[in-house]
Amino acid sequence: MQSKFVIVGGGAGGLELACKLGRKLGPQAVMLVDSRLFHIWKPSLHEVAAGTLDVHQEGLSYQMLAHDNHFTFVYGPMLALDAQQRVLTVGAIVNNGEETLPERQIGFEKLVMAVGSTSNYFGVPGAAEHTISLNATEDAERFRLTLLKLLTLAELKKSVSADAGVDVVIIGGGATGVELAAELREASDVYATYGFRQLKAERDVRITLLEGAPRILAPLPEKVSSAALDLLHQRAVKVVTDTRVTAIDGAGVTAGDTVYPAQIVVWAAGIKAPDFLKTLGLPTTKSGQLDVDGTLAVKGFDYIYALGDCAACVGPDGKLVPPRAQAAHQMADYLLETFLRQHRNQPPQGKPYVYRDYGSLVSFGQTTSVGSLMGSLKGLSWFVDGFVARLMYVSLHLMHHKAVLGTVRTAVLAVARFLIKRTTPLVKLH
Structure with missing residues (x-):
């Protein structure tokens, strides 16, 4: 296989680039490689984990997106890169021990790596396991299926043990950890009304958030x-700041002299680039x-x-561009502008990429959010919260959908999901 522009990674940035470039140049010129068949907006994964968002309804098929946006989709993980020969290797797909797609090689003129990030455990014993x-x-x-199982067991034990419940520890007080804690509390209230009648959410679903910095959402x-x-x-x-996790095992989380009992532990304390990038023969940073x-x-x-997250880009201020959507x-x-100019044999852009911070919003369930919006003047920001902030948060998701689906289909999808939520359980129960 051969393509002029090959993009590896169908996350927010990679997929948007493939869609916008495909609509301009067509499937013969643009190819997207990803190890999964469906795309989901990563900032909404905390809702999937809590059960308030059904991944089977939210996920967008890469094959559908490729057809609608005129790019070619290749299913499989990237295994190797021959940078000099401009060839990358995509791994085979095996289902139930049977190879359904063979290993393939793809030639390219231009390659974009958009493979995102993975968890950084900072050497904490037991964190990965x-x-x-x-x-x-x-x-x-x-996470969602484990939570359902634990809730079921706690419900069965409640008649013989008043202390029966579920202990959840979330490590990391950044946006992911905070959003998951809030969404999980809201979801646990709903779960209690769907058959877990002996459980009281605030009493029996015990959520602890641990953060190493002096405050949560430190940036x-x-x-x-x-x-x-x-x-x-x-x-x-329960929020504990200024604490460092030193070990994790099957019984709980150790932070200094304190042990927090946990049946589910979520790691949201840091990210790093995927390890396989170091094997490609390309220059990488210490991170x-x-x-x-x-x-x-x-x-x-x-x-x-x-x-995206896998790129170490230094801005004019000497700071790395933050790993944000x-x-x-x-x-x-x-x-997109760079490649369109190259395709048309036009001069390159006369300016480097410059990151613009428009602020941050943090979701607190289905009804409220908090955050800050950055003004056009340096250092100027506005605090927003409540329903208005929630509408802004939802609009970010819709803007992403607009980039990959178009305006009309995004509007139809938003209405359809609104109606579906009125005819289905508020949390996914299976």
């Missing part, structure tokens, strides 16, 4: 952090990210690019 990280849909589904303004802490306290979530210049080209290779969106638009 005894925690769930919300890196992908299968992680979120594993955001202190007003946002304080508002988030108040909302968590209102939801009976494992691909080292790119101001045009997002991998240093030493003017035909290989990287965007809005950065991936902006990088995709920058590379």
Whole structure:
């Protein structure tokens, strides 16, 4: 197989680039490679884990998106790269011991690495073995099914033990950890009404959030952090800051001299670039990210690019671009302009990529959010919360859908999901 532009990774940035470029150049010129068949917006994985979002309704088929946006989709994991010969290897697909797709090689003129990030356990003993990280849909589904099983067992034990319940420990007080804690509390209230009648959510679903920094949501303004802490306290979530996790085992989490009992532990304390990037023969930083210049080209290779969490891009201020969805969106638009100019034999862009921070929003269930919006003047921001902030948060998801589905289909999908939520359980029960 051969394509002019090959994009590896169908996350927010990679998929948007494939869709927008495919609509301009067609399937012969644009190819997307991903190890999964369905796309889901990663910031919504905490809702999948809590059961308030059904991944089978939310997921978008890459094959459908490829057809509608005029790019070619290749299903399989990237295994190797011959950078000099401009060839990458895509692994075979095996189901139930039978090979359904063979190993393939793809030639390219331009390559974009958009493979995102994975969990960074920082060498904490037992973290990899005894925690769930919300890196992908299968992680979120594993959490949800484990929670359902534990709730069922707690319901059965309640008649003989008043202390029966579920202990959940979330490690990391960033956006992922905070959003999961809030969504899980809201979902546990709903679960209690769907057959778990002996369980009282605030008493029997015990949620603890551990954070190493002095406050949760440390990168955001202190007003946002304080508002988030108040909302968590209102939801009976125990928050412990200034604490370092030293070990995790099957019984719980050890932080200093304190042991927190846990039946489910979620790791949300940090991310890193996928380890396989170091094996590709491309320059990487100490963190494992691909080292790119101001045009997002991998240093030493003017035909290989990287965007999103896997790219180490230094801004004009000397700081690394943060691993946020809005950065991936902006990088995709920058590379879209770059590639269209190359395709038309036009001069390159006369300016490097510059990250613009438009603020951050943190979801607190299905009705409220908190966050800050950045103004056009440096250092100027506005605090937002409540229903207005929730509408803004939802609009971010819709903007992503608009980029890959178009305006009309996004509007139809939004209405359909609104109606479906009125005819189905508020949480996924199977």
